[in-house]
Amino acid sequence: MSKITQYNQNGFTLIEIMITITVLAIGILGVAKMQLSAVNGNSYASGLTEATAFAQNKMEELVSLAYDDADLNDDDGDGISGIDDTTSSDGFQQGNGATNIQYDIFWNIAVDEPAINAKHIRVYVQWQQNGATRNVVLDRIKADI
Numbered sequence: 001m002s003k004i005t006q007y008n009q010n011g012f013t014l015i016e017i018m019i020t021i022t023v024l025a026i027g028i029l030g031v032a033k034m035q036l037s038a039v040n041g042n043s044y045a046s047g048l049t050e051a052t053a054f055a056q057n058k059m060e061e062l063v064s065l066a067y068d069d070a071d072l073n074d075d076d077g078d079g080i081s082g083i084d085d086t087t088s089s090d091g092f093q094q095g096n097g098a099t100n101i102q103y104d105i106f107w108n109i110a111v112d113e114p115a116i117n118a119k120h121i122r123v124y125v126q127w128q129q130n131g132a133t134r135n136v137v138l139d140r141i142k143a144d145i
Helices: 005-007 014-063 082-087
Strands: 092-098 102-111 118-129 132-143
Touching: 014 118, 014 132, 102 132
Parallel strands: none
Antiparallel strands: 092 102, 102 118, 118 132
């Protein structure tokens, strides 16, 4: 071979190209996994935002009632402790969010807690997402003034 053809044969070998493609594929898989995690995180955040809005709306509705309103009575006499099992609550309703998730809204009232002439209100919102039960709990004290 002449010197001219020897200099023109510089370039990438097949092994170098295969290594480059392998590194690029691993990088793309990492980006895809990161994108999947971001989508799941956004989905959870959306459900949490809706649940918090439902809880806040119900809490505002209850707090705006008069202190001696019938809806602010401890109907089952368990205070706020009964809300944890969600079967013994002083009130229940359901709501559907923009994300087509069904939210179960429970609330319990404790009379004279934590002090005389005060009511402890707990609102508990529960929903199912990605096979897990999620919940949001809000507490507030309403005084008889």
